Amino acid sequence: LSDEASRPFAGLSDVSISEDIPVEGDISVPMGSSRRDDEFSTLDEPVKETILRDLRAVGNKFIHVLYPKRSSALLRDWDLWGPLLLCVTLALLLQGGSADSDDQGGPQFAEVFVIIWFGSIIITLNSKLLGGTISFFQSLCVLGYCIMPLTVAMAVCRIVLVGGSGPVSFGVRLVVVTASFGWSTFASTAFLADSQPANRKALVVYPVFLFYFVIGWMVLTFSPAQ
Amino acid sequence: DSIFIDVLSAEFEEAAELLSVDPGASTLSMSASNTTTVAAGEGRGGGEEVKLDLSEDEEGQEESSELLGGQKAAGGFWTFEYYQSFFNVDTVQVLDRVKGSVMPLPGRNFIKHHLRSNPDLYGPFWICVTLVFSVAISGNLSVFLSQMGNPSFHYRPQFHRVTIAAVVIFLYAWLVPIGLWGFLTWRQGAERQIGGYSFLETVCVYGYSLFIYIPTSVLWIIPLEWVRWTLILIAMLISGSVLVLTFWPVVRDDTKVMAVATVAMIVVLHTLLAIGCKMYFFQIAVHSPTPAPTAPPAHITLATQPH
Numbered sequence: 001l002s003d004e005a006s007r008p009f010a011g012l013s014d015v016s017i018s019e020d021i022p023v024e025g026d027i028s029v030p031m032g033s034s035r036r037d038d039e040f041s042t043l044d045e046p047v048k049e050t051i052l053r054d055l056r057a058v059g060n061k062f063i064h065v066l067y068p069k070r071s072s073a074l075l076r077d078w079d080l081w082g083p084l085l086l087c088v089t090l091a092l093l094l095q096g097g098s099a100d101s102d103d104q105g106g107p108q109f110a111e112v113f114v115i116i117w118f119g120s121i122i123i124t125l126n127s128k129l130l131g132g133t134i135s136f137f138q139s140l141c142v143l144g145y146c147i148m149p150l151t152v153a154m155a156v157c158r159i160v161l162v163g164g165s166g167p168v169s170f171g172v173r174l175v176v177v178t179a180s181f182g183w184s185t186f187a188s189t190a191f192l193a194d195s196q197p198a199n200r201k202a203l204v205v206y207p208v209f210l211f212y213f214v215i216g217w218m219v220l221t222f223s224p225a226q
Numbered sequence: 227d228s229i230f231i232d233v234l235s236a237e238f239e240e241a242a243e244l245l246s247v248d249p250g251a252s253t254l255s256m257s258a259s260n261t262t263t264v265a266a267g268e269g270r271g272g273g274e275e276v277k278l279d280l281s282e283d284e285e286g287q288e289e290s291s292e293l294l295g296g297q298k299a300a301g302g303f304w305t306f307e308y309y310q311s312f313f314n315v316d317t318v319q320v321l322d323r324v325k326g327s328v329m330p331l332p333g334r335n336f337i338k339h340h341l342r343s344n345p346d347l348y349g350p351f352w353i354c355v356t357l358v359f360s361v362a363i364s365g366n367l368s369v370f371l372s373q374m375g376n377p378s379f380h381y382r383p384q385f386h387r388v389t390i391a392a393v394v395i396f397l398y399a400w401l402v403p404i405g406l407w408g409f410l411t412w413r414q415g416a417e418r419q420i421g422g423y424s425f426l427e428t429v430c431v432y433g434y435s436l437f438i439y440i441p442t443s444v445l446w447i448i449p450l451e452w453v454r455w456t457l458i459l460i461a462m463l464i465s466g467s468v469l470v471l472t473f474w475p476v477v478r479d480d481t482k483v484m485a486v487a488t489v490a491m492i493v494v495l496h497t498l499l500a501i502g503c504k505m506y507f508f509q510i511a512v513h514s515p516t517p518a519p520t521a522p523p524a525h526i527t528l529a530t531q532p533h
C-alpha cells in the first residue's frame with residue numbers, strides 16, 4: 001500500500017532546486033474587464049454610469065408597461081423611481097388650472113400625491129389581505145408604473161387645451177383619457193391578477209379599476225385658468 | 227320553508243363540527259332546557275337533544291352563531307393573520323351580500339342569512355370608498371349640467387368635496403355602528419349571550435346597506451327634482467328596511483319604548499345622511515352662489531342716483 005501511495009509523487013523526488021539560484025519571474029493572471037469589478041464595488045465607477053444604469057432599468061420597465069405581456073421583469077426588479085417620477089410629473093401637469101379660486105379649483109399638488117401613493121398602498125394592502133402572493137413593494141411598483149398611460153394622456157390633454165376648450169377638444173380629450181384608462185387597468189391587471197386565487201380575482205381588480213378611474217377623472221376635468 | 231331547513235342544517239353542521247373539535251365545550255342553551263346536550267359524542271340521546279335545541283325559533287340560532295362568531299378571529303390584533311380573517315370572502319359571496327342589501331325581504335335577516343357568521347370588512351370599506359367618489363363626481367357633474375346654459379359659469383372640478391364626502395361617509399359608516407353596538411350591548415346587559423350582534427357584524431350590515439346609494443347618486447345627475455326625490459325615497463326605503471329587519475329581532479325583546487326609539491333613531495340617522503348628501507352635493511341651479519354679478523348693478527344704480 002505504501003508503494004501505491006507514493007507512486008503518484010514518485011517523479012517529484014527527482015526534482016531538486018539548488019538553493020543559490022533565485023527563482024524569479026512574472027506571474028500574470030488574466031483580469032476580466034473592469035466591469036467585473038463593478039459587480040462587487042460600484043464605488044469607483046463614474047457617476048454617469050450609476051445614473052445611467054438606474055435610468056436604463058426604469059426605461060426598461062416603461063417599455064414593459066407599453067407592451068404588457070407576462071414577463072416577470074417588472075416584478076422581480078422592482079424599483080420606485082419610475083412611480084415617483086410619474087407621480088411628480090402628473091401632479092405638476094395638473095397644476096396651473098383654475099388657480100384663481102382656491103376652494104373651487106382642481107386638486108392641489110399634495111392631494112394628487114396623497115391620492116396616488118395612499119391609493120396604491122391601500123390597494124396593495126387589500127390584495128395582500130385577500131390572500132395575494134405578491135410582495136408589498138412589487139405591487140406598489142406595478143401600480144405606479146401603470147400610471148404612465150394616464151400621464152401621457154395628461155400631457156396630450158394640455159396640448160389639446162392650448163388649442164381651445166370647446167366641445168371638440170372635450171371629445172378628443174374624452175377619447176384619449178378613456179383609452180389610456182383602459183390601457184392602465186389592463187396593464188396592471190395583467191401583472192397583478194396572476195398572484196391572486198382564482199375565486200377572488202374580481203375583488204382585487206375592482207379597486208384597481210376605481211383607482212385609475214379617479215385619476216382619469218382628475219385628468220379629464222382639468223380646466224385651464226382663464 | 228326550504229330556507230328554514232337550509233339554515234337549520236347549516237347551523238347543525240357547524241354546531242356538530244364545533245362539538246366534535248372540542249367535546250368538552252358546553253353549549254349554551256335556552257333558559258328553559260338546562261339539560262340539553264354537552265357533547266355530540268353522547269350518541270343518540272345527545273344528537274336528539276341538539277336537534278331539539280335547534281328547532282326552536284331563531285333565538286337558538288343566534289346563540290350558536292354568537293358562539294361561532296367568537297371563535298373565528300385568529301391570533302392577536304397585532305398579527306397580519308388577524309386582519310386577514312376579515313377578508314375571507316370570495317367574489318360570489320360579496321356579490322350575494324350586495325344583492326341581499328338591495329332586495330330586503332321580510333323575514334330575511336341580513337346578518338343571519340347572508341353573513342352567516344363570516345362578516346367581512348372588504349364590502350363595507352370599498353362600498354364606502356366607491357360611494358365617496360360617486361357622490362363627489364356625480365355632484366360635480368350635476369352642477370355642471372345645471373349650469374351649462376349659463377355663460378358666466380366656469381367649470382371647476384371642486385376636489386375639496388371629495389375630502390368632505392370621505393369624512394362624512396366614513397364617520398357615518400364607523401361611528402354609528404360603534405354607537406349602536408355599544409348601546410345594544412349595554413341594553414342586553416345580563417343576557418349578553420342571547421341575541422346581540424358582534425361589532426363586526428354591525429359594521430358589516432351598515433356598510434352593505436349603503437350600497438343602494440351608489441346607483442342612486444349616479445342617477446341623481448338627472449336634473450329633474452321629482453326624479454331626485456323619488457329616487458331618494460326608494461333608496462331610503464330599501465336601505466332603511468335592511469337595517470330595520472336586521473335590528474328589529476334584537477331590539478323587540480326590550481321595552482316597547484326603547485325598541486321603537488332605537489329603530490326610529492336608526493332610520494332618522496340614515497335619512498339625515500341621505501338628505502344631507504343630496505343638499506350639499508347636488509345643489510340646484512337657483513341656490514348656487516354667484517356673488518360677482520350682483521355687484522355691478524349696484525354700481526350702476528349708484529351712478530344713476532344723483533340724477
